[in-house]
Amino acid sequence: FSGRILDEDVLEELEEIMILSDVGVESTKDILEKLKERYKKEKSEDPLLLLRDIMVEHLDNKPLNLNPDKKPFVILVVGVNGTGKTTTIAKLGKLYKEKGKDVVFAAGDTFRAAAIEQLKEWGKRLNINVIAHSHGSDAAAVAYDALNHAISKNKDVVIIDTAGRLHTKSNLMEELKKIKRVIQKVIPDAPHEILLVLDGTTGQNGIIQAKVFKEAIDLSGIAITKLDGTAKGGIAFAINQELKIPIKLIGVGEKAEDLQIFDPEMYCNALLGIEE
């Protein structure tokens, strides 16, 4: 787009890029309006780069706390089915471990077949202790035990897995509220992070997901997974604009090290197809 002026054609091309990245109609319209206004004031050599800069400026940003003073620091991980919650927990466990933290996992998905075994396998690989009950047991009780274990063993970080659930299932959303309440019985200001794990291939449904999870238990951040594919995860931008939930982490693979701390500029460049 270098050297081109911001005319109807360019606007349409930009719109296409953004929609194809899952930013969505509304959010795309908003940001292109801002681009038009800005362009009037400061003529730019490259409308695409100006758009990138505006997007970066508008992204609400609040990085994950890697050196928390709370002890134990409690992270609750939630989201719809199959987005990458359990894998992201493994990645987070590795990250905190590398920062010298003593980590414990809570196997709070007591519902899906072999969800407990999956987390245990990660625990074994990463040498992280996993607190688990049996399949079908009460998820809140697992969280409760994990917190008490962490307190008594002087652990630094507790990361709690939960079963994937569609935001439309109100009984499952109630269960999530209960998990949070039980956590707060042990540590009143916990969880210190509530992360929504969002599949990077998700389309416009992501907005409703975020809205409903936020209303139910509040969210402190978003982790977008699977951005090692060809999807751009633009729905997270729309969520960020509409609901002001910061994006904190990016998943770029299936291995424990495939986690990046969110970088607004990198994200927007990738979203708009700008080579760095």
Added chain:
Amino acid sequence: MFDSIQKKLSKAFKSLKGQGKLSEKNIKDAVKTVKMSLLEADVNYKVVKEFVEKVKEKALGKEVLESLTPDQEFIRIVRDELIELMGGNEKPKLNISRRPAYIMLVGLQGSGKTTHAAKLAKYFKKQGKAPLLVAADTYRPAAIDQLVQLGKQIEVPVFTGDRKNAINIVKEAMDHAEKLVHDIVILDTAGRLHIDENMMQELEEIKKITQPDEILMVVDAMIGQDAVNSAKEFNNRLELDGFIISKLDGDARGGVIISIRQVTQKPIKFVGVGEKVDDLELFYPERYASRILGM
């Protein structure tokens, strides 16, 4: 939000009353309303563009304005066109005449393959068949345990072989199935990205060995614009026989149904409507046209 497309369309047409025929110009608002609605449903941008052109042609030819309710007439054209695009009245059919027949499930990570392997096994078991599940995902932690547990739940045997090499597991499973007279063999494979060359080759290899009667790609109903890229690539590499759309029990509009059908011309055969082993339905297009349109 739900009746918004109808409202918007009736508004768009009200202003046209008394203008006689539909023209390119006076149909613009109505077409735009449809376009926006489809984009909000995650139908692929390019597919939407083609689609609205086609609808425009149909509507212009049909003198919609003559009717008493031009907005409803217009929406009927849109719906019919969507249903046509999704396969019209064709009945969802599986080609499983061979004995044993092989069904191979493929797809992106977390789309629902393992769950749907179990759902299909249950579906066939209910029909009096003797299915065998094959755990050929040697990558995801506890993927094999997951299938084993699901198999136990539905009382269908699960072949796990050496738990290490998918190709070997599949080969051994074939002997096993012949010996034990299973009539349907369902292969669960690891989730993978369409751009992962090694992993895509593994699927090609499994296909070569088993010559499946049905290769079905499991696609998450919540997927967005990128659906066409993965579906196209899986189809190029494997010549899919069709799709299963999972997680339609949520409130995703499911525009992916239109997108992948359009870019691959392959049918959707089943839909997943829950996490439980019984939550499987055959795909009937009429049921999804209104949902995709947001009516």
